[in-house]
Each structure stands twice: as structure tokens, then as C-alpha cells.
Amino acid sequence: MQVKYIFKMENLMSGCIMCGNEDLERFPAEFVPFLQERMFQNKKVETFLCHCPTCGFYYSSVRPSDEEMSRLYNGYRGEAYQKQRQKFESNYTEAFNHALGFSEENEILRNSIMLGCVKKYISPSCIKTILDYGGDSGQYIPRIFKKAEKFVYDVSGVKTVRGVKSVSDERVLKNCSWDLIMCCHVLEHVSYPLDLIEKLKSLMHHGSFLYIELPYEDYMEDFIKQGLPVPIHEHINAFRKETLEQAFGSDEFFILENEYVSGFDTDGSACSKYLRCLVKKADPTEFPELEKMKSACKNLSDTAVLGYNVVDKITALRKRQTLKEKIFSVKKVKKHRVIEILGIKMKFNV
Numbered sequence: 436m437q438v439k440y441i442f443k444m445e446n447l448m449s450g451c452i453m454c455g456n457e458d459l460e461r462f463p464a465e466f467v468p469f470l471q472e473r474m475f476q477n478k479k480v481e482t483f484l485c486h487c488p489t490c491g492f493y494y495s496s497v498r499p500s501d502e503e504m505s506r507l508y509n510g511y512r513g514e515a516y517q518k519q520r521q522k523f524e525s526n527y528t529e530a531f532n533h534a535l536g537f538s539e540e541n542e543i544l545r546n547s548i549m550l551g552c553v554k555k556y557i558s559p560s561c562i563k564t565i566l567d568y569g570g571d572s573g574q575y576i577p578r579i580f581k582k583a584e585k586f587v588y589d590v591s592g593v594k595t596v597r598g599v600k601s602v603s604d605e606r607v608l609k610n611c612s613w614d615l616i617m618c619c620h621v622l623e624h625v626s627y628p629l630d631l632i633e634k635l636k637s638l639m640h641h642g643s644f645l646y647i648e649l650p651y652e653d654y655m656e657d658f659i660k661q662g663l664p665v666p667i668h669e670h671i672n673a674f675r676k677e678t679l680e681q682a683f684g685s686d687e688f689f690i691l692e693n694e695y696v697s698g699f700d701t702d703g704s705a706c707s708k709y710l711r712c713l714v715k716k717a718d719p720t721e722f723p724e725l726e727k728m729k730s731a732c733k734n735l736s737d738t739a740v741l742g743y744n745v746v747d748k749i750t751a752l753r754k755r756q757t758l759k760e761k762i763f764s765v766k767k768v769k770k771h772r773v774i775e776i777l778g779i780k781m782k783f784n785v
């Protein structure tokens with residue numbers, strides 16, 4: 436078979452795709468043979484592993500296109516998928532494949548990890564609507580939310596479990612008022628995770644919660660230590676607590692919990708630790724400091740860029756930057772306070 440080498444533009448990207456830091460470490464890496472066949476149709480795609488020392492994020496330099504992603508995920512964990520994968524990974528049997536998505540053990544594990552966090556901060560009776568973004572059939576939405584209307588948004592289009600409705604229309608997704616959004620074991624798969632985080636933020640109203648769960652993977656560190664190329668499987672991203680701290684580093688979102696928890700191996704990726712994070716979009720009155728700045732800026736022509744809409748506006752313009760540190764800096768200089776937004780400095784009397 437003739438092997439075709441593809442060089443992707445993404446290899447030229449310089450900054451961390453989550454926080455924008457340009458001082459990245461790069462290590463030799465390669466896609467596992469299963470992905471090379473299924474996703475890239477046997478074209479040899481060169482990649483390396485990037486590590487951002489600022490936010491701890493690890494990711495493959497190649498970001499698969501929508502077409503490559505749909506080749507991988509269409510019929511995900513279906514019969515053909517399982518057979519194709521077992522060709523390369525002998526332990527990926529039919530029973531193993533089934534257990535990943537549908538076993539009771541997995542459901543119990545996922546529920547216990549999530550509820551161990553959300554029960555501390557959320558009273559189930561206060562949640563009227565839940566969206567499980569990328570939640571397969573909706574089987575992982577905890578049953579304690581008895582009164583809530585439950586929805587799932589999933590590209591695979593699989594049939595939902597009883598009591599869960601499917602939402603596929605983007606307009607419906609945007610127009611619903613979600614009290615709790617779950618996004619579990621999704622962000623490690625996507626090519627543009629920051630875009631997805633921004634989308635999830637845009638679906639939240641003041642007072643809503645976002646629960647994120649991810650595998651904690653550190654196998655790459657062993658390969659790096661031994662000087663071996665790091666194998667890249669379908670988890671093309673590996674998050675750390677710091678990555679999420681940066682991603683929610685605006686005054687509008689509170690991180691209620693962001694921690695590593697232990698679990699047992701369920702998804703075949705040698706992952707026994709998880710990262711879980713609960714974020715709340717708070718009411719503006721919960722941010723007295725920003726309120727003060729807004730009122731101080733009332734009479735200026737730049738007022739339009741201040742306030743809460745500024746977060747979305749600036750994020751859209753400079754996605755890879757850290758809002759607090761690089762765009763929205765506030766310094767006290769003698770008797771003045773200097774606020775810098777998008778390079779515009781404004782001086783206010785204290």
C-alpha cells in the first residue's frame with residue numbers, strides 16, 4: 436500500500452489552544468494504528484504532542500477536521516467500529532465495547548463521581564432542566580433529579596433512554612433555559628475544546644451550573660521520560676485543573692469545585708483518575724468589583740466594551756488569551772486605577 440504523508444497547517448500553530456501561551460513544549464508522538472486507518476484512511480499523518488507549562492494542557496498538534504471526526508465517530512462503538520478496533524487492539528472485544536457504554540457498573544461509577552461533587556452545591560429539587568451535552572443516550576443523567584426535564588444533545592443521533600428527550604436543533608438548544616448542563620468525557624475528544632467551552636458558557640443563564648468531567652491521563656509522561664513517541668488515541672486532549680481554571684478565568688463564572696478523583700478503569704484508556712469541575716454562572720450582583728468599574732466608566736465612550744457582554748465580545752476576538760491577565764488588567768497606580776482592555780488604557784480616580 437502506498438503511504439501518503441500529509442502535513443497539516445495545525446502543525447504550524449504556535450500558541451496553546453487553550454490559553455494562548457506561546458512557550459510550549461513539543462514531544463514526538465504518533466496516532467495509534469486504529470486511528471490511522473479509521474480516521475485518516477491509512478494516510479500517514481504526522482503529529483507531535485504539545486504541552487503547555489502554563490495551563491498544564493497536553494494535546495496533539497494535529498486537530499482532526501470535521502470529516503475526519505465523523506469518520507471516527509459515525510457508528511461509534513457499533514459493530515463495525517468494534518471489529519475494526521479489535522483488529523489492532525486485541526483486548527477490544529465485543530463484551531468490552533458493550534461494557535464501556537452500557538454497563539450498570541459504568542453508570543454507577545459515573546453517577547458516584549458526579550454526585551460526589553454536585554450534591555454539595557445543588558439541591559436536586561432546584562433543577563428544572565438538565566442538558567447532557569454529548570451524553571450519548573442520556574443514560575448518565577443521575578436519577579436524583581426527579582423533577583427535572585432531561586435532554587441530551589449528541590451528534591451520534593442514538594435513541595435516548597426513557598425519560599430523556601433528544602435535542603438536535605441548535606435554536607432549541609440556545610432558547611432553552613438550562614439549570615444544569617453536563618459535559619462528561621467529551622472535551623478530551625474534540626478538536627477545538629475552547630470553542631466548545633465557550634458554547635457551553637453561552638447556553639448558561641445567571642444561576643445555572645455546568646458540570647464537566649474528564650479522564651485524568653498521565654501515561655504520556657512515561658513515554659516522554661523514556662524518550663519514546665507518545666501514542667495518540669481518540670483522546671486528543673488531556674486536561675489539568677489549571678487548564679479549566681484558565682478557561683473559566685473570567686469574573687462571570689465561579690469555579691465551585693475543580694479536583695482530581697479516583698475511579699477504576701472503565702474506558703480502556705488506563706485511566707483510573709478523573710477530573711471533575713463544577714462551575715456556576717453567577718448573578719452580576721455577586722461581582723461588586725466589576726460593578727464598581729462599570730459605574731466608574733459610565734460616561735466614557737469605551738463604556739460599550741465594559742460589563743458582562745465584554746466577556747463574550749473579547750473572547751471572540753482573542754480566544755487564546757487569558758481574560759484576566761492579558762486583556763482585562765486592573766492596576767493601582769498612586770491614586771489612580773488603570774484599567775486596560777484590548778490595549779486601551781483608562782485612568783480612574785480611586
Ligand SMILES: [Zn+2]
Nearest residue numbers: 451454487490
Ligand atoms: Zn495553555
